[in-house]
Amino acid sequence: MTKANSETVPYSVRSIYPALTILVLAAAVYFWSQSYGEVARRLPSLVAITLTGLAVVDLWTRTKLPGSEMMRAFWGADFTRREMTHNPAVKKELGLMAWIGGCFVGMALIGILPTMPVFCVLFTRIRSQRPLKQAVFVGLIVLGFEAFVFELMLNYELYRGLLFEDGGVSNW
Amino acid sequence: MGFDALFSASYEIVAGGNVLYLLAGILLGLCFGVIPGLGGTTALALLIPVTFNMEPLAAMYLAGGVMGATSFGGSITAILLNTPGTAPNAATTFDGYPLAQQGKAGLAIGASAAASALGGLIGLFTLLLFIPLAKKIVLSFGPSEFFLLTVLGLTAIAVSVRGKLLRGLIAGCVGLIFAFVGADAISGELRFTGGVGYLWDGIPLVPTLTGMFAISQMIELALKGGSVARQEAGNNPETMKVTGVWAGVKSVFTHWPVLLRGSLIGTIIGAIPGLGGTVASFLAYSSTVQTDKDPDSYGKGNIRGVIAPEAANNAKDGGSLIPTIAFGIPGSAETALFLGILVLHGIDPGPAILLYHEREIYGLIVALTASAVGASLLGLMMSRYLILITKVDVGVVVPVVIAISLTGVYVLEGRMADVLLTLVMGIVGYLMIRFDYPRLTLVIALVLGETAEKSLHQVQLISDNRVLAYMFDRPISVILIVATLLTFFLPMMRQVMARRKMIAE
Numbered sequence: 001m002t003k004a005n006s007e008t009v010p011y012s013v014r015s016i017y018p019a020l021t022i023l024v025l026a027a028a029v030y031f032w033s034q035s036y037g038e039v040a041r042r043l044p045s046l047v048a049i050t051l052t053g054l055a056v057v058d059l060w061t062r063t064k065l066p067g068s069e070m071m072r073a074f075w076g077a078d079f080t081r082r083e084m085t086h087n088p089a090v091k092k093e094l095g096l097m098a099w100i101g102g103c104f105v106g107m108a109l110i111g112i113l114p115t116m117p118v119f120c121v122l123f124t125r126i127r128s129q130r131p132l133k134q135a136v137f138v139g140l141i142v143l144g145f146e147a148f149v150f151e152l153m154l155n156y157e158l159y160r161g162l163l164f165e166d167g168g169v170s171n172w
Numbered sequence: 173m174g175f176d177a178l179f180s181a182s183y184e185i186v187a188g189g190n191v192l193y194l195l196a197g198i199l200l201g202l203c204f205g206v207i208p209g210l211g212g213t214t215a216l217a218l219l220i221p222v223t224f225n226m227e228p229l230a231a232m233y234l235a236g237g238v239m240g241a242t243s244f245g246g247s248i249t250a251i252l253l254n255t256p257g258t259a260p261n262a263a264t265t266f267d268g269y270p271l272a273q274q275g276k277a278g279l280a281i282g283a284s285a286a287a288s289a290l291g292g293l294i295g296l297f298t299l300l301l302f303i304p305l306a307k308k309i310v311l312s313f314g315p316s317e318f319f320l321l322t323v324l325g326l327t328a329i330a331v332s333v334r335g336k337l338l339r340g341l342i343a344g345c346v347g348l349i350f351a352f353v354g355a356d357a358i359s360g361e362l363r364f365t366g367g368v369g370y371l372w373d374g375i376p377l378v379p380t381l382t383g384m385f386a387i388s389q390m391i392e393l394a395l396k397g398g399s400v401a402r403q404e405a406g407n408n409p410e411t412m413k414v415t416g417v418w419a420g421v422k423s424v425f426t427h428w429p430v431l432l433r434g435s436l437i438g439t440i441i442g443a444i445p446g447l448g449g450t451v452a453s454f455l456a457y458s459s460t461v462q463t464d465k466d467p468d469s470y471g472k473g474n475i476r477g478v479i480a481p482e483a484a485n486n487a488k489d490g491g492s493l494i495p496t497i498a499f500g501i502p503g504s505a506e507t508a509l510f511l512g513i514l515v516l517h518g519i520d521p522g523p524a525i526l527l528y529h530e531r532e533i534y535g536l537i538v539a540l541t542a543s544a545v546g547a548s549l550l551g552l553m554m555s556r557y558l559i560l561i562t563k564v565d566v567g568v569v570v571p572v573v574i575a576i577s578l579t580g581v582y583v584l585e586g587r588m589a590d591v592l593l594t595l596v597m598g599i600v601g602y603l604m605i606r607f608d609y610p611r612l613t614l615v616i617a618l619v620l621g622e623t624a625e626k627s628l629h630q631v632q633l634i635s636d637n638r639v640l641a642y643m644f645d646r647p648i649s650v651i652l653i654v655a656t657l658l659t660f661f662l663p664m665m666r667q668v669m670a671r672r673k674m675i676a677e
Contacts, residue, residue: 018607022342029349032364040361043625044352051345058338073671074664075338084605088395096394097599100387100574104595112582116575127394128567138568142575154225156583172370172588 009079010087019058026051099127111161113151117143177534178300181229185538190233193226194539197237198547202554204238205245207569211258212242214573216509217386220378220516221580228517229535235513236539239506241547243449243485244288248555251280251478260449260485263457267470267477274473281555282420283475284482285548287431290424291483292544294435295442295490296537303526303533306498310526315630316643318499320652322624325501327659328444330613337664339609347614350375351621358629370589379581379590380618381512383597384604384611385505386577391602394570417552423475430460430476431483438484442491442504449485449504456484489540497526497533500623501616508615510536516584 030048033041060068061077072078099119106115121139124130150156162168185191197219204215215238223231246257251268264284271280313321330340353364354374365371424431434456441452460480461470470477495501502508514520519529526533581594604611628639635642643649 013607018609022346025346025349029364036356036363037359037361039359039629040356040363043628044349044363047345047348047352051342051349054338054342054345058342061338074668076336076664077338079608081336082608084392084608086396092395093391096391100391100595100598103574103578104591107578107582107591108588112579116579120571120575123571124568128565128570130565130567134568138572142572145576146579149222150579150583154222154583156586158579159582159586159588172592 009082013082014062014079016059016062019055019062022058023052023055026055096127099123107159107161109161109163111164112158113143113146115161116146177530178538180531181535181538184229184535185233185542190230193230193233194237194542194546197234197539198241198543198550199237201238201241201543202245202547202551205242205257206249207257211246212239213385213505213509214389215242216506216513217382218573218577218580220382220509220512221582221584223513224516224584228514228519228529228532231513231517232532232535233539235510236536237543237546239489239510240292240486240540240543241551243489244285244482244547244551247284247288247478247482247485248281248551251284252277252555258449260453260481260488262450263453263481264478266457267472267474270471270473271475271478276416276473278416279420279423279475280478281552282417283423283478284420285417285552286421286424287434287479287482288486289545289548290431291435291438292486292489293541294432294483295439295487296541296544297490298439298487299490299493299537302494303497306494307526310498312648314646315627315634316646316649317652319624319627319631320643320649320656321499321501322620322627324652324656324659325495325499325620326613326617327656329616330610331659331663336608336610340613343604343609343611344613344617347617348621348624350380350614350618352625357622357626370587370593374622375618376585376590376593377515377619378512378584379594380597381509381615382577382581383594383599384601384615385509386573387594387598388601388605388611390570390573391598392605393566397566420475424479427476427479430479433459434480434483435487438487439491441484442488443494449488452484452488453481456480486544489544490537493536493540500525500620502619505612505615508612508619511619 026048030045030052033044033048035041036044057071057075058077061072061075062068103115103119106119117139120142121135124138125132125135146158150158159165165171185194200215200219201212204211216235219234219238223234226234242258243260246261247264247268248257250256250261250264251272254265254269254272256262256265268280268284271277326344330344331337349364351374353371355362355372362372437456437459438449438452441455442449457477457480460476461467464470464474464476466474492504492507496507496511500511502511514525514529514532517532519525519532578591578594581590582588584590601611604614631639631642643653
């Protein structure tokens with residue numbers, strides 16, 4: 001890896017762990033596919049073997065082993081054209097995932113129509129730290145859009161939530 | 173050429189009231205194009221569920237409006253704010269923004285509008301000419317050719333995801349593994365479902381696309397934070413002055429060779445799966461600079477530097493539909509989402525699209541043609557107001573897009589499991605952005621996986637397990653094998669040679 005590259009690319013991105021994860025996935029798919037019949041396992045096994053080979057190369061290009069520089073050049077495996085140029089903290093990432101997870105839990109429990117505006121108000125006010133008036137305005141717009149477009153215009157019945165609908169999770 | 177289908181699609185756009193869908197698509201495309209970070213893929217991902225109850229042709233008009241309008245929407249911010257709305261508009265900033273700084277934003281926007289419209293028309297005209305030929309090619313293909321074509325498509329896409337060949341191929345393999353989930357197309361045996369009944373029919377395409385392109389993009393945007401536009405550019409009244417538009421439109425006709433070259437580059441690049449608008453617009457820009465008598469004038473406000481990338485960027489839409497409708501290989505994220513809309517309306521991706529769904533295909537071509545022109549006209553009229561959209565900040569855009577896309581995914585089949593899958597795919601997509609694995613190859617492999625597997629099984633049955641010998645007996649198969657090998661090795665050899673040359677120097 002070039003000096004400039006190693007300085008600007010976060011360690012988590014250029015470390016061996018992403019390649020190791022892929023390697024584990026490939027191995028799991030290979031062994032899992034062996035439990036199927038001959039026809040059903042043929043292509044999955046082939047793809048898993050190919051993926052194993054590629055993951056090993058990926059792993060190699062992330063180390064300082066002999067030939068790794070050449071392999072990086074040959075396979076175009078450096079990080080000079082990263083799509084994501086910023087490097088958010090893991091805590092911030094997990095926090096955002098929790099927001100989205102919370103939105104799903106709300107949808108599942110009390111239904112889509114009340115959850116979405118509430119999610120928008122809370123997200124805009126607490127996470128984005130915008131004024132309360134603006135947050136409420138965004139929530140009302142979303143409520144109006146979902147009720148008008150989906151419930152009235154397109155005549156869908158949005159999910160009412162586990163608390164208000166029979167059948168439980170098996171209806172999902 | 174399918175004149176009947178073309179005429180019928182053109183007639184329906186006016187007589188059937190579908191013009192409203194087209195207009196709505198254009199407006200949505202312009203708005204999403206203007207907002208950096210959103211773009212056509214997010215707009216299409218949001219639209220998929222809305223089209224569920226529509227006639228297939230009406231859905232084509234809506235999608236076509238979006239696809240044709242986002243690129244011009246992106247050029248407005250590129251010129252006025254030095255912030256490309258979509259990635260391909262980055263080349264427009266080189267000369268568009270210097271023109272705006274000189275108080276000639278209107279000239280640049282006028283030229284961009286005319287170049288976008290004419291470039292789009294040239295690309296679509298090429299597509300129309302190609303369709304009869306593509307039909308003949310498709311009819312001469314057997315399972316061997318279809319299997320090799322999917323391999324070629326995946327290789328081309330992985331190779332073309334610039335500087336990410338290895339990780340592109342890895343993402344492609346993961347996409348194929350996703351495609352294997354569910355009942356095997358030949359034996360019917362259930363695979364990789366983990367006992368979850370929801371996965372028996374495989375991983376559904378629409379929640380995957382929505383998660384990969386809308387949710388993951390929103391996660392990335394939220395973590396990046398800040399406002400959408402560069403404030404210093406938006407606050408300068410000189411750069412925001414939009415006058416002299418007509419002179420810009422006329423300049424495109426004065427510099428017609430630049431327009432033609434840009435459009436041809438766009439069409440050809442668009443037809444190669446995976447390359448897309450960014451490569452097309454930068455290639456058109458650099459070739460214009462290299463062939464100009466005064467290359468030093470570029471980057472300082474040369475109108476030809478606006479015409480070339482904008483023409484290429486819009487012409488690529490017509491080109492990218494060639495592999496999509498002829499062989500079912502989506503050339504870009506937008507065409508993959510477009511395939512998602514087709515699937516939703518009972519049209520399976522693959523060569524059958526061209527053979528049995530002519531009406532929808534011509535509908536899309538008419539929609540794209542109308543939107544190429546309509547977006548430019550509407551954009552010119554509204555450019556001053558469209559800029560205001562960039563004042564909306566990320567903190568508001570993110571929850572709204574998440575809320576609407578999750579609701580949209582639910583209404584498709586009325587299954588909360590789809591919403592859960594969308595979230596999972598959103599997180600997977602974000603991790604792919606984070607660790608620099610291209611999402612496009614995964615999605616395209618997911619689309620192509622079933623065709624590849626089915627075709628390979630058929631070849632094995634026909635050839636009595638002598639697959640390679642059978643393939644080498646068929647001339648088209650041999651051509652496809654050679655094309656795949658060339659696609660794979662040529663860029664790498666070129667890269668190694670360039671590196672050696674650099675070290676030697």
